[in-house]
Amino acid sequence: MSSILSFLVFFAIVLAVASSGAMFKPGPWYQRLEKPSWTPPNWAFPVVWSALYVMIAIAGWRVYEAAGLVALPFLAFGIQLVLNAAWSALFFGLKRPAVAFADVLALWIAVAVNALLFYPIDAIAGLLMIPYLMWVTAAACLNFSVWRRNPGAFRAAAEAG
Numbered sequence: 001m002s003s004i005l006s007f008l009v010f011f012a013i014v015l016a017v018a019s020s021g022a023m024f025k026p027g028p029w030y031q032r033l034e035k036p037s038w039t040p041p042n043w044a045f046p047v048v049w050s051a052l053y054v055m056i057a058i059a060g061w062r063v064y065e066a067a068g069l070v071a072l073p074f075l076a077f078g079i080q081l082v083l084n085a086a087w088s089a090l091f092f093g094l095k096r097p098a099v100a101f102a103d104v105l106a107l108w109i110a111v112a113v114n115a116l117l118f119y120p121i122d123a124i125a126g127l128l129m130i131p132y133l134m135w136v137t138a139a140a141c142l143n144f145s146v147w148r149r150n151p152g153a154f155r156a157a158a159e160a161g
Contacts, residue, residue: 007061013081014057018049020085024092034149039142052132056081059118059125066122073117080110087139097147097154104140111136 026042040048060077063070083106091100111133119126147154 003065006064007057010057010061010064011054014053014060017081017085018053021049021088024088026092029095029153030092033146033153036142036145036149040138048135052135055128056132059122059128062122062125062128063118066125070121073114073121076110076114076117080107080114083107083110091143095154097143101140101143101147104136104143108133108136108140 060074063073063077067073083103087100087103087107090096090103111129115126115129115133117126118129
């Protein structure tokens, strides 16, 4: 596979994950929740996630170009993408912050493992995963804080179906 084609494949895979997150938007329900003072502004989320998704695609592509489809690093890559895609559905779609928090903790581990597995193959690829890990750390803290500050909101949403 040519280098350009392989990059486009990685970009398409990551774009599919990004699109799945876009299916579950925060909406008025989320706007009404009590959030910590350090919550990023709404405009920051698509900007940061867009940059991160490009870095994730480049990281995967670089490792593929350097070593092919190495089983363990790409297993971690796939797991973190699945967990990433699931979070919006769990938090915004199902309004299940406890389950979403478990997901984001697993995502954090998967991203950290992925970065550690990418680094020996291509150091730049491993380093490209660090901003993602930092953002997932912030997302986990925000998920936990919103969940703990709004227990009634989630019960009411769950009961409403």
